[in-house]
Amino acid sequence: MKSKLLSAPYIVWMILFTLVPLGVVFYYAFADVNTGQFTMANLANMGTYTPIFLRSIWLSLAASAICLVIGYPVAYYISQTKPTTQRFLSMLIMLPMCMSFLLRTLAWVALLEDTGIINRLLSNFGIGPLPLIRNNGAVILGMVYNYLPYMILPLYSVMVKIDRRLIEAAQDLGCNSRQVFGKVIFPLSVPGIISGISMVFVPAVSTFYISQKLGSTGTTLIGDVIESQFKGAYNPNLGAAMSLVLMVLIFICVGIMNHFGEDNSEEGMVTI
């Protein structure tokens, strides 16, 4: 009975600093900038930002899909190596996650710029300069680069838990390697796919730094608009309304994905 009380400080803390702040977001989203009175104006304003919302969703969906296509074979390869190699390789996947993503993104600017490394190399062959930066492609590349480890790790942690005996059983029953993959490995890795996609999609759809550095004014994302409401043109009410819409949007997307995965959310948890 007593041990339940141990979680009391945590519960109070989470109410104060997780639930109440979300309530405050609601409050600001429905309050007028100047008078603080109830208004729907902030949310009604969202209509003008529809293209930005759509662009954010489409760019981050593209990034999630590319991460899945790139990450899946890598995770599979790692899961097939010796345990020592596995540990070393997953460490190499984790390491970039611990380094400043600001500077790593900045390095991509140096690579992709008109006078950047790639264009300099190409000019030796008389090509270019190619427009590699300040477009949708560069923003997607930045997202893929930053969030690829978040796709590989949950995929790997699900694949490595697949029981070898299941694969052997499938082989004994006459499956060739392609069938083993299609009938055993892939279905069992679905929870990892679901959690990988949501771990890439959520930060990608709300990013603002990547689009600031690799994009242009034509690639403004939701995150950019929210950031500017708090740090530039100070309108916290509009920013709160956008955050609210973003939250609902992610809630729906993650809900749909979890529906596909039939609640296997704990399987893909990333732990060191």
Add this chain to the structure above:
Amino acid sequence: MRKVNKIFTILVFIFLYIPMILLAIASFNSGTDIAVFKEFTLRQYGNLFRDSTLLALLRNSLIIAVLSSLIATVMGTAAAVGIHSMGGRMRSVIMGVTNIPMTNPEIVTGVSMALLFAFIGHLLKINAILGFGTLLIAHITFNLPYVILNVMPKLKQMDPDLKEAALDLGCTPVQAFFKVVIHEVMPGILSGALMAFTMSLDDFIISYFVTGSGFITLPVEIYNYTKKPIQPKIYALFTLMFAVILTLMVLMNLLQLRDSKKKATTQRKDFMKR
């Protein structure tokens, strides 16, 4: 097929590491442009160690990371033990709330806390409420779920009879916790604390929204730096941090390896005895 996959994996690792290698090379460059290597120099490292503001910012980051991960580890471990002893419904409600900071995008967490602090500041008529305190609160908040999600599985794996045995042998529940339970869940506590520490040290987005001019951490200042033409000593700092983190990770890996080998040999010995 396996060979193709191996080559593909190597290419992906190159893709992941090229930008970091570039920054490391840039730290030895006497010019300021990453794209043009002028000549080798160690001057940037000298500049870095003479820059007292950057080192002070690093100290700020470390203070916040140590304090927030310590507090989150203690509060989170206690909470995990409490949640573990709860009934199904209560537990799933609390775990649902625990997942909010994990599923919510960081920008929303940052904005919601910034608005809360602005609101409190407005009520208490404090103008400059953002600073050390708000930053620490925010970091503890986003660290807590990592601790809980690392400790909970270890509590589930633990044999409940162990605790019962300790209680039967006359331990008070507190003694049972410190003599038995804590040793069983220690790996979870440690990995939770470590994750919290690295998350906190590297956090930019949430810190950016809840920090004031009074107390700034390194990632936030790096963001301010990247708006202007960047000073190459930042690359030197990046390279040093890369080296430190790489060393720590390799060490951890070796320790784990030794640990699992030890376990394997003791298991083998146990087997032989039988």
